[in-house]
Amino acid sequence: MTRELPSPADLHTHSTISDGTQSPRELVIAAAEAGIGTLALTDHDSTAGWEEASEAALDVGIALIPGMELSTRHGHRSVHLLAYLVDPENRALVDETARIRESRLTRAETIVESLSADFAITWEDVRAQARPGSTLGRPHIADALVAKGIAADRTEAFNDMLHPARGYVFPHYAPDPATAVALVRAAGGVAVLAHPATTGRSGMLSESSICELVDAGLFGLEIDHRENTTEGKVLLRSYARRYGLAATGSSDFHGAGKPNLLGENTTPSPVVQRIIAAADGWTPVSP
Incomplete structure (x- = not known):
C-alpha cells in the first residue's frame, strides 16, 4: 500500500518548459502558496522540468507527481494525453517526444x-x-x-x-492516441485523456475510439476541467463507469497564459492513490 499523498491534488499544470509562464520552481512555489498538497507537472511532450520541480517540492513541502502532456492526433483532431510517472529515459518515449x-x-x-x-x-x-x-x-x-x-x-x-x-496554422506531427497510450504504458506510466469534451459530444472521440484506448491501457478521463462542457462531462462519467476508468480533475494551469487557477479543479485522494499504484516507471516526490 502506497503512502497517501497530501490533498488537494491538481494533476495538470504547465511551466516555461512548454507554454506556462512560470519556471518549474516558481510553479511549485505558487502551488504551495495556493494550498495545493500534491501537484503534477505536465509540460507538453517534455520531462525537462522534473528535476527543478522535484527539488522545489521538497523545499516547500508538497508532493509532486512528475508527468507530461503528450500530443496525439486522431484524424484532423488534436487529442492530448496526460502521462504520469513514466520512465523519462524510456528510449521509445524519448524518441517519440523528440520527434514531436x-x-x-x-x-x-x-x-x-x-x-x-x-x-x-x-x-x-x-x-x-x-x-x-x-x-x-x-x-x-x-x-x-x-x-x-x-x-x-x-x-x-x-x-x-x-x-x-x-490559414497560417497547420498541424505538427503527433502519434495516434492508441499508439501513445501503449507507449505510456510501456514506459511504466499511467495514461489519462486530457480535457476530452471541450466542444461537447460533437467534438469528442467516439465511444468506439474510447474503447480502443481502453484496450491499449487507458487509465482515466480528465472530467473536471473548466473547458469540458456540461453535456460532455455527463457523457464522460458514463464512459468512466462503463469501462472502469478513473475520473480526474485538474486546473490545466499555465500561469499568466490562461485564466485557469491552481486548484480550481482537483482529483480525489483515492484516485491519486490508484494512479501511483498503477505506475512503475517513476515515483512521486513526497515531503
Whole structure:
C-alpha cells in the first residue's frame, strides 16, 4: 500500500518548459502558496522540468507527481494525453517526444514566416518570449503578437491570427492516441485523456475510439476541467463507469497564459492513490 499523498491534488499544470509562464520552481512555489498538497507537472511532450520541480517540492513541502502532456492526433483532431510517472529515459518515449518537439518547432518557424507577410513579427520576436530550454510553439507566437501590439492577449491571438481558419496554422506531427497510450504504458506510466469534451459530444472521440484506448491501457478521463462542457462531462462519467476508468480533475494551469487557477479543479485522494499504484516507471516526490 502506497503512502497517501497530501490533498488537494491538481494533476495538470504547465511551466516555461512548454507554454506556462512560470519556471518549474516558481510553479511549485505558487502551488504551495495556493494550498495545493500534491501537484503534477505536465509540460507538453517534455520531462525537462522534473528535476527543478522535484527539488522545489521538497523545499516547500508538497508532493509532486512528475508527468507530461503528450500530443496525439486522431484524424484532423488534436487529442492530448496526460502521462504520469513514466520512465523519462524510456528510449521509445524519448524518441517519440523528440520527434514531436522537432515537428512543433519546424511548424512554428513556418507559421511565423507566413504571418510575417501580413504582420510585423519575426522569429526573433518569438524567441524573445521563451526561456532557455523551452520548446517554441504557438503560445510563444501568441505572446509575440501581444508584445508587438498585434493582439490584445493570447486568447485574441488564438481566436484570430492563430485560428486554423486564417490559414497560417497547420498541424505538427503527433502519434495516434492508441499508439501513445501503449507507449505510456510501456514506459511504466499511467495514461489519462486530457480535457476530452471541450466542444461537447460533437467534438469528442467516439465511444468506439474510447474503447480502443481502453484496450491499449487507458487509465482515466480528465472530467473536471473548466473547458469540458456540461453535456460532455455527463457523457464522460458514463464512459468512466462503463469501462472502469478513473475520473480526474485538474486546473490545466499555465500561469499568466490562461485564466485557469491552481486548484480550481482537483482529483480525489483515492484516485491519486490508484494512479501511483498503477505506475512503475517513476515515483512521486513526497515531503
